[in-house]
Structures are given as structure tokens and as C-alpha cells.
Amino acid sequence: MKRIYSVLVENRSGVLSRIAGLFSRRGFNIESLAVGVTESDDLSRMTIVTDDEGSEPQRIFEQIRKQLSKMIDTVRVKALSPTECILRELVLIKLKGDINSAALLCIKHGARIAEYSEDTVTIEITAEPEKVRSIFKAFDEFEIIETVRTGVISLQKGSSSIK
Amino acid sequence: MLTSEAIVKALENEGVKDIFGLPGAAINPFLAALAKSDINFTLVRAESAAGFAANGYARISGQAGVRSTNTDDVHNTNAVSVLSTNAVGVLSTNPIGVCAVTSGAGALGLLPAIACAYADSIPIIAITGQVKTAEVGSDAFQEADITGAAEPFVKYSYLVKNPNDIPSIIKEAFYLAKAGRQGPVLIDIPVDVQEAVCEYIMPGDIDLRSYKPTIDGNSFQIRKAVELIAGAKRPLIIAGGGVISSGAKEQLSIFARRHSIPVCTTMMGLGIMTGESLNLGMIGMFGDSDANEALNAADTLIIVGARVGERSIPDPSITKGKDIIHADIDPAELGKNIIPTIPIVSDCKSFLQKADELFSEPISSEPWTKRSNISTTADKLTEYLKVLAGYARPGTVIAADVGNNQIAASKIRIKDGVFITSGGMGTMGYGLPAAIGALTADKNRDVICISGDGGFQMSMAELATVKAYSLPVKIIIINDSSLGMVRDAAQKIGFGDIAEGFSTDLAPGNPDFAALAKSYGITSETVRDYNTDSIKRLLESKSAYLIDLVI
Structure with a gap:
């Protein structure tokens, strides 16, 4: 069962390692983790995605939420299911090939050309996480040189917020 | 003001009276400043002992005190009458144990004690020296990432970078150690920060937006x-x-x-x-x-x-x-x-x-349980410890180590007694240094360390601390010449006592514990027959006393 944890933390050194360490030492698996500073310089926001296939997902879900809240650096935790969230991921793909043929596919899939050289094109796509795989597929007529994903970031749907 | 002096001042503001530790290059500026203050410093012989002593100290200073009593009356068999039922003294203003050690190996030596305090939710403050700020990350001599290493076992930790932060960090650290679920807090201070000049700004009240423990339930x-x-x-x-x-x-x-x-x-x-x-x-x-x-x-x-x-x-x-x-x-x-x-x-x-x-009225006037009067076939050790419990003064502290000795000690019932041990982490070697901490916290209590021959040898060097500070710690080593609980567990899963090079037998290496104590000037005796007269001698002694109870 996939869970999305939005975590507001104090923006100071050591926080990321504390949070990551909590997951590893308690045996909780992280599927992705993205972190960045918020509109206030002293707060960072993490989006952590977990996928628990175990026998007691509800207990693990509760434990992760409580252990995250217990961290002294944690200001707020909101744990949601994917259907309650807007989920986005940024993907960069460096392709071998010519810009004109890549451009067509980009238009079709809502991607942008971020940079190009004589024989490579780097495209950027913002998508829901499930769509990323199909996008890779769409470009498989090109030789993919390398790719990178930011990890999922998320905001709750509707008028609610973490505050 | 020097930052080293600011640290001392901040500790004084928190009501600190005693610190346990061991010097070293990276903590010396602070310890030198501490020496000029009224805070007592207890020099231990190994870093872990500083942490265990702080643990024992925190647990005893957090207890209601025992009234000072006339020692002449104390050791008769009717000792119970010496204290009134509600012998409640003044609680220490800030029952937290503090220890200070140097960087690198020194700080790492404290880890078992930090983890021990974390597992049992005991409030201690661990102050560690660190290499110079500019050398952090360069693999300098005696450099260890102690905030990183201790992370799984601390409630919180600080690496001090700005000397002016000392007053607020120390105040916050003491708050965090005590607030909500208690636990250890680590403050790592680079040696150049200790030597720097700082401005002491009195911190305001602690108000952390990220930490607001719930005190009153829904x-x-x-x-x-x-x-x-x-x-x-x-x-x-x-x-x-x-x-x-x-x-x-x-x-x-x-x-x-x-x-x-x-x-x-x-x-x-x-x-x-x-x-x-x-x-x-x-x-x-x-x-x-x-x-x-x-x-x-x-x-x-x-x-x-x-x-x-x-x-x-x-x-x-x-x-x-x-x-x-x-x-x-x-x-x-x-x-x-x-x-x-x-x-x-x-x-x-x-x-x-x-x-x-x-509740408008009591739900019951009779408990539904009955206590069995069938006394389990008491062995000689149980009988011996029962006699000890009978003679011990109310309020006596039992500082138990870990293993079968701990289980035996857990059956001792002393009026208003305090039982301290390493419950969660099961840290062998806890008993003696914890007893040192307990006695330092409250000199009006009797403190009895009950250890095994295995665990005792893990902190045996602290006999020197007992000697140096003339601490009247009473020690009983329940000596079965083995790692008894480990042996029992191994036998349960089908290991013999010695199977394929696996051994829990300590006899070949055990010292003569009584002679060892004597070499420190500590009165001692070996007891082989459960002679309970030895208990009277132990309790009546005004100075430290060790019994090697061979079982």
C-alpha cells in the first residue's frame, strides 16, 4: 500500500540524515524522498513515499507517522494515500539523436526540450509518477544516454494544507 | 568571556552540581574552566563509566530524598523503624546526569552509556570535545563524527559552531532531556569553540514549535x-x-x-x-x-x-x-x-x-487476585539476598548489573528502596559506575552494587574511582565463574557449556576479587558458604566494602 508522507522540518544541517536514518534503522522502506526549502527559509518540506507490502500495513503506517512526528526537528507530518494528493515528478532524459525528430515526440507527450547538442537532446517532463514509465517507453526509439528523476513531490488536493 | 567559562555558567544555571568524566585534549579547555567552579568533577577510569555514573546520578537525584539518619541506629535488625513512612526530602532542582569526555575514541567510548540511557529513557547530558572546527571532516587525530554515530541513541544532538549559541543550546538540551519522554542529549563542542571569546546572552524560555509533548491526556x-x-x-x-x-x-x-x-x-x-x-x-x-x-x-x-x-x-x-x-x-x-x-x-x-x-467510588474493595503463599523453593542465594533486604536501610539503592545477578537482585524488596539497572539495553558493566553515580547524587543513601563476575570485570577499573573519592559503595559480586545467563540461554538451545570453542566459562581468567579490592585499599572478603554475617559487615562498614560471593 502506497503512502505519501509530507514532512515539514526545521531547515538545519543534519535533518535529512536524521530522517533517513530513522527509516533505515526501523526497517521502513523508502520508495522516494524529495526535499527542498519552503516559502519560509527556516522550513524545509520533504515528500516521502513508502510502499508497504507487509502483513500489517496499517500498523507500519501509524508507526512511521508517529516516529516522524517524534523527531525533534519535525514541525508537522501529514500522511495521505496517493488518491488524496497531487503527485508530480520531474524527469530529465538525455537522448542520442536529432532535435527535429525528438521535438515531435515532445509535443505529443507534453515534454520540453531543455538543452541540445549536435547529436544529443535533453528533454524534461513533469508527470505523475505512474506516467514516467510510459514516457520512457515513448522515447525508446531513441538511445537513452542517461536519465534522472527528482522523486515524487506532493500537495494535498482541495483546500487543505499541511499547516 | 571564554566559551569554556560560558559552558560552566550555563550548566550552573541549570543547577548542575556534579559532572562525571575523563579529560583529553579536545575537552580540556572546558574541564579547566570547570575546575574553577563549584561544580564537582568525578574523574572516572573509562568513558563509558562516566555515562553510567551520570545515569545512576539522574535516577537517584530524581527520587524523593531520604532523610539523613543516625547511623548508630541504622544497622540493627529493626532498621525499618528508623525512617518515617513518608520520608520525602527535597527533589533535586534538575535531576539530570551530566558527563564530559574528549573527542574521537573518548566520545565513542561513551556510546554504550548513551544507548543505555536512551533505551531506559534516562535524562543525561553528554558533553563531548571535538577537533577544531576547521579540522572537522579532515580525519584529524581523535576525530569521530559523534553526533552522527550517536544519532540512533540520542533524543537530540548538537554540534556547536557558534560560541554565542552555548547558553541557548545548553538550556534547550536540558529542556529536551527532561521534557516529554526523557532521554540523553549530546552536545559536541569543537575545542576552538571552547577557547573562543563569546558573549553570554541569557536565553529566554524554551518554546520549540517542533516539540510540544502532550502532558495531559485527552x-x-x-x-x-x-x-x-x-x-x-x-x-x-x-x-x-x-x-x-x-x-x-x-x-x-x-x-x-x-x-x-x-x-x-x-x-x-x-x-x-x-x-x-x-x-x-x-x-x-x-x-x-x-x-x-x-x-x-x-x-x-x-x-x-x-x-x-x-x-x-x-x-x-x-x-x-x-x-x-x-x-x-x-x-x-x-x-x-x-x-x-x-x-x-x-x-x-x-x-x-x-x-x-x-471515579465516584472505589470499583472494588478486594483485589481479585490472591498472592500465592507457596514460597518457591528458595535457593541459598535467594535466602542470602533476603537477609540483605532485611538488614538494609529503607531507601537503599540497589544498582544491579546485567545477567542472572540482575534477576536475583530484582527479587530484593527494600522499603522505599530504589532499583536501578540497564533494563532495555542490558549493558553489562553498568552496575558499579551507576552505583558511583547514585552515591554521588545522594550521600544519605546506602548504595549496594550487585554484579556478576562477568559484568563486574567490564567496569572493574572503577574501583579506582571508588578509592579516589572514598565512596562508601557496597559491592556484592555473585560469582558463578561464568557468564551465567548466557550459559543458561546457550544450554536451552542445545549448546553445552563448552561446545565447538564456544565458552561461557570465566573461571580460567577470573581474578581473586577480594584480593583485587584490597589492592585498591577496599575492605573485602570472599564468602563461600552464604554466611550471612558477611552481610552485617558489608552494611556496617563506613567505607567501601566488597563481597565476592562464590556460588
Whole structure:
């Protein structure tokens, strides 16, 4: 069962390692983790995605939420299911090939050309996480040189917020 | 002002009277400043001992004090009459243990003690020296990333970069160690920061937006709990270390007596309702049969300040079909090991007070349990320790090590006694340094360290600390010439005592412990026949005394 944890933390050194360490030492698996500073310089926001296939997902879900809240650096935790969230991921793909043929596919899939050289094109796509795989597929007529994903970031749907 | 002096001033502002530690290049500026202050410094012989001593210190200074008594009256067999029932003294203003050691290997040596305090939720402040700020990350001599290494075992940690932050960091560290669920806090201070000039700005009140522990439980939840207890046929209280650390021992006793609800404790809860008829003893793997039977038979469990560890309730499925009220200050403990019917996030004392207020009348006038009068076939060791309990002064501290000696010590019942041990981490070598800390915290108490020959050898060097400070620590080594509990466990899974190079036999290397103590100028004797006269000599001694009890 996939869970999305939005975590507001104090923006100071050591926080990321504390949070990551909590997951590893308690045996909780992280599927992705993205972190960045918020509109206030002293707060960072993490989006952590977990996928628990175990026998007691509800207990693990509760434990992760409580252990995250217990961290002294944690200001707020909101744990949601994917259907309650807007989920986005940024993907960069460096392709071998010519810009004109890549451009067509980009238009079709809502991607942008971020940079190009004589024989490579780097495209950027913002998508829901499930769509990323199909996008890779769409470009498989090109030789993919390398790719990178930011990890999922998320905001709750509707008028609610973490505050 | 020098930052080293600012550290001392900030500690004085927190009411610190004693610090345990060991010098070294990276902590020397602070220790030099400390030497000029009124704070007493106890020089130990190994870093881990500084942490264990701080642990023992925190646990005893957090207890209501015992009145100073006339020692002439103390050691007669009717010693119980010496103190009034409610010998409540003044609580230390800030019952926290403090230790200070140097960087690198010194700081790393403190890790077992930090982890020990974390496992048992004991408030200690660990101050470590660090290499110069500019050298951090360069693999300098005696450099270790101690904030990183200690992260899994601390409530919080600081690496001080700005000398001006010292007053606020130290104030916050003391707050965090005590607030909510208590625990160790680490402050790592580079040596150049200690030597820098700083401005001492008095910090304001601590108000952390990211840390606001819940003290008073949700009143709706407490009301539901009370309804459940009122309807219970066989309610049972399970009291853990949280009851002691929240100062709720008296409150729990009042609550249990008013409603005639029997009480069991975990190992960390020993010392709660000692000697009271409602107390059925300790639950768990090494617990008392009355307590474990009551746990099986109860229909409603009221778990207060206990985390339901697997040594206390090895098989959580026995709680199936029972209603469970679980009150703890740490929300993460609720639902971690068992799923409670009614979880209550609350300080234990507050919970017990609020719950009691909601009862219009006592739910019962008779406990549903009966204590078995069949005394389990008492072995000679049990008998020996019973005699010790009979002679010991009220308020005596038992500082137990880890292993079979700890289980034997856990059966000792002394009026107003305090039992301290490494419950969660099972850190061998805890006993002697913890006894040193306990005695430093309250010189009016008798402190008896009960250790095994295995655990004792892990902190044996602290006999030097006992000698150097003339500490009247009483030591009983229950000497079975082996790592007894490990041997028992190994035999259970089919190992012999020595199988394929596996051995728990300590006899080939054991020293003559009595002779060893004598070499430190500590009076000692070897007891081979459980001669209980040795107990009188131990307790009557005005200075340190060691018994090597060969079993």
C-alpha cells in the first residue's frame, strides 16, 4: 500500500540524515524522498513515499507517522494515500539523436526540450509518477544516454494544507 | 568571556552540581574552566563509566530524598523503624546526569552509556570535545563524527559552531532531556569553540514549535478508560519506568489501593509499591509467577508508562481478548508492540490523577487476585539476598548489573528502596559506575552494587574511582565463574557449556576479587558458604566494602 508522507522540518544541517536514518534503522522502506526549502527559509518540506507490502500495513503506517512526528526537528507530518494528493515528478532524459525528430515526440507527450547538442537532446517532463514509465517507453526509439528523476513531490488536493 | 567559562555558567544555571568524566585534549579547555567552579568533577577510569555514573546520578537525584539518619541506629535488625513512612526530602532542582569526555575514541567510548540511557529513557547530558572546527571532516587525530554515530541513541544532538549559541543550546538540551519522554542529549563542542571569546546572552524560555509533548491526556479518552475499568471484573495495572520518571509512584499506589486493583511492574518499574500487598511483582521472562498468572487471567490491562517490550510480554497474543488501556507520554509507543483498546497520550502522573477524579467510588474493595503463599523453593542465594533486604536501610539503592545477578537482585524488596539497572539495553558493566553515580547524587543513601563476575570485570577499573573519592559503595559480586545467563540461554538451545570453542566459562581468567579490592585499599572478603554475617559487615562498614560471593 502506497503512502505519501509530507514532512515539514526545521531547515538545519543534519535533518535529512536524521530522517533517513530513522527509516533505515526501523526497517521502513523508502520508495522516494524529495526535499527542498519552503516559502519560509527556516522550513524545509520533504515528500516521502513508502510502499508497504507487509502483513500489517496499517500498523507500519501509524508507526512511521508517529516516529516522524517524534523527531525533534519535525514541525508537522501529514500522511495521505496517493488518491488524496497531487503527485508530480520531474524527469530529465538525455537522448542520442536529432532535435527535429525528438521535438515531435515532445509535443505529443507534453515534454520540453531543455538543452541540445549536435547529436544529443535533453528533454524534461513533469508527470505523475505512474506516467514516467510510459514516457520512457515513448522515447525508446531513441538511445537513452542517461536519465534522472527528482522523486515524487506532493500537495494535498482541495483546500487543505499541511499547516 | 571564554566559551569554556560560558559552558560552566550555563550548566550552573541549570543547577548542575556534579559532572562525571575523563579529560583529553579536545575537552580540556572546558574541564579547566570547570575546575574553577563549584561544580564537582568525578574523574572516572573509562568513558563509558562516566555515562553510567551520570545515569545512576539522574535516577537517584530524581527520587524523593531520604532523610539523613543516625547511623548508630541504622544497622540493627529493626532498621525499618528508623525512617518515617513518608520520608520525602527535597527533589533535586534538575535531576539530570551530566558527563564530559574528549573527542574521537573518548566520545565513542561513551556510546554504550548513551544507548543505555536512551533505551531506559534516562535524562543525561553528554558533553563531548571535538577537533577544531576547521579540522572537522579532515580525519584529524581523535576525530569521530559523534553526533552522527550517536544519532540512533540520542533524543537530540548538537554540534556547536557558534560560541554565542552555548547558553541557548545548553538550556534547550536540558529542556529536551527532561521534557516529554526523557532521554540523553549530546552536545559536541569543537575545542576552538571552547577557547573562543563569546558573549553570554541569557536565553529566554524554551518554546520549540517542533516539540510540544502532550502532558495531559485527552479527557474523552480518559473517561472511556475509566468506564472500562469500572466495568472490569479482573483489572490489572502494569506499571513501568514511566511511572518512576514522572514521579507518579505515590499516585499509582493511591489509585491501586483505592480501587483494590492489583499491580505488576516491568523491570524498569521495580521500586513501585514495594512491599504493598497489591503488588504481585514483576512480569515477564524472568518475572514472578503471581504476576505472570495475573497477566494471563486479567480481563483488563491498565498499562502505565511501560512499552510492552518482548521481555515483559514475550507473547503479545496473550493480550488477545483483553481490554487494554495504554497510557504513555510517547505516542509512538502506543500501538507499537500491541494495539490498545484505548490509547492515551499522557504523563503517567497526570493520567492517574485525572482518572481517579472521574471515579465516584472505589470499583472494588478486594483485589481479585490472591498472592500465592507457596514460597518457591528458595535457593541459598535467594535466602542470602533476603537477609540483605532485611538488614538494609529503607531507601537503599540497589544498582544491579546485567545477567542472572540482575534477576536475583530484582527479587530484593527494600522499603522505599530504589532499583536501578540497564533494563532495555542490558549493558553489562553498568552496575558499579551507576552505583558511583547514585552515591554521588545522594550521600544519605546506602548504595549496594550487585554484579556478576562477568559484568563486574567490564567496569572493574572503577574501583579506582571508588578509592579516589572514598565512596562508601557496597559491592556484592555473585560469582558463578561464568557468564551465567548466557550459559543458561546457550544450554536451552542445545549448546553445552563448552561446545565447538564456544565458552561461557570465566573461571580460567577470573581474578581473586577480594584480593583485587584490597589492592585498591577496599575492605573485602570472599564468602563461600552464604554466611550471612558477611552481610552485617558489608552494611556496617563506613567505607567501601566488597563481597565476592562464590556460588
